[in-house]
Amino acid sequence: MTAEPIHRHEGERVPRNAEGIAAALSGGQRMEFYRELLAAAPEQAKGVLLRWWGQAMLDTDPDADTRADAVLAGTVPTLSLGDLLARRRAAGLPVE
Known part of the structure; x- marks a missing residue:
């Protein structure tokens, strides 16, 4: 099994918080993100944030x-x- 190497960035394109994630997502994705975050139990909120942060990072990758x-x-x-x-x-x- 192999994995793609991790490349560090100068700062993060997408801040690791709800505001930063929402700002990086498109309108439809932003609505779905907020819907999932608001529906999540407190112990599930971190998982929702991490998953959507990953999506936002992929969506904003200049080298995609x-x-x-x-x-x-x-x-x-x-x-x-x-x-x-x-x-x-x-x-x-x-x-x-």
Whole structure:
């Protein structure tokens, strides 16, 4: 199994809060995000925020077309799962 390497950005394109996420989403997505967030139980709210933050980051990726072309061409650099976990551990990030 392989995973795409993580590339750090200078700051985040999308702030990790409800306001930042909503601002990055299109109108229909924004409405769905708020509907899910408002309907979520307190213990589920973090999961809703994380999922929609990921969607907002994908939607605002300036290299999305280039990345998609590389995926389709089979030229995307990959990393083994073991190497990815080792990098995350070395950086003090969770690996669960």
